Amino acid sequence: MGPISNQYISDQEIEQFLEIIFNHYGYDFREYSRAHIKRRILHWLHLQDIPTLQAAQEQIPQDIPLATALIRQFSICVTEMFRDPQFYLKFRQVAIPLLRTIPFIRIWNAGCASGEEVYSLAILLKEEGLYSRCRIYATDFNEMNLALARDGIYKNERMREYSINYRLSGGKEDFSTYYYSQYKAAIMHQNLKQNIVWANHNLVTDWVFNEFDLIICRNVMIYFTRPLRDKVFNLFVASLSPQGILCLGTKESLKFTLVQDQFSILSESEKIYKRKLMHHS
Ligand SMILES: C[S@@+](CC[C@H](N)C(=O)[O-])C[C@H]1O[C@@H](n2cnc3c(N)ncnc32)[C@H](O)[C@@H]1O
Known part of the structure; x- marks a missing residue:
């Protein structure tokens, strides 16, 4: 398989593909920014080892796990506590x-x-x-x-960074009072x-x-x-x-x-x- 990121996909192909996703799965990405969608599709093709968008298009209507993986790609989630x-x-x-x-x-x-x-x-x-x-x-x-x-279960190792954010956000308590640790996890308290x-x-x-x-x-x-x-x-x-x-x-x-x-x-x-x-x- 060649370097997929160099694969050329036309806007028209993307439009057609998003139309199929919408018709079969009800998820509407037709008005998401093209650059974002293109990037995520290329990454997804690469992960799934599918050579072309054309091939994916034929497979996706009957392949629910494949569609689920795609939707996950479109909703990449970068977040943190007390972000900004x-x-x-x-x-x-x-x-x-x-x-x-x-x-x-x-x-x-x-x-x-x-x-x-x-x-x-x-x-x-x-x-x-x-x-x-x-x-x-x-x-x-x-x-x-x-x-x-x-679930509210997060990685313990991120809590140090979050407690700094919390302090900068005007928090006055000890941040660790809001969760308890178990193994390598920080679990948010039920009362929250x-x-x-x-x-x-x-x-x-x-x-x-x-x-x-x-x-x-x-x-x-x-x-x-x-x-x-x-x-x-x-x-x-x-x-x-x-x-x-x-x-x-x-x-x-x-x-x-x-x-x-x-x-x-x-x-x-x-x-x-x-x-x-x-x-x-
Ligand atoms: C980058 S995260 C932002 C998380 C959080 N708001 C923050 O600022 O840290 C974007 C979130 O938007 C969600 N999202 C994207 N499109 C959406 C839609 N059409 N309806 C509801 N949620 C959507 C994604 O699933 C993802 O969890």
Whole structure:
């Protein structure tokens, strides 16, 4: 087998392939960024030892494990606890005071991956004395990620890096009070899990399922084309309470999107926004 990464795949071939995935498996990647999709397909062909996309195309409709491996490739998940600590620091300053005024706080963590972001949020809310009146809906479209998130078991060796992030994010406790160690694993405490609801939700093909005071969706839309991003922003507007808060990742922004006028900025650098109360005449 030659070096697959040099294989030429035309945009048209990719389109046709994504159409087949959508029709057979219901996963819609047609509006994910082409560069990302192409890279992941080439990697997947290489791992599966399939010589051409044409060959994969013939095989995939009846080969569920092959399709599962592909979907896993498309949802590669790089995440960490208290990722970009300055975000959490800012969140404490600008979002927590607003959330404090709400009696029962509904939160949506969309694209929660293997859960590190959700547990970070739960820890922060606990320290601010708000966790007991929160319900966090943590969603992802990848079942494997969700299963890991639900378990909340991480590698012990990463905890040192996470505890540094935690400190930089404004955390004041000893980070090790939030998990216990068993062999080489760090297991998040049950009391952090009690107000989290895990669910499968696909931002591309599923729609509104509740109203939220806070939506956190970070580092998910970097893989989306602009029209798809606009569609997901509409989903978020439709899912937010009138003055709900929206948090994006560092490389994402509401600037130049179709919904930007519907939000005020709580922090430009940390991408924290608040939905404006709209007055209709
Ligand atoms: C890079 S991770 C980001 C994880 C976390 N939010 C963070 O910032 O660390 C991207 C996650 O988005 C999920 N994802 C990608 N497309 C999605 C979609 N259409 N619907 C729901 N989740 C999606 C992937 O499965 C993956 O877990």
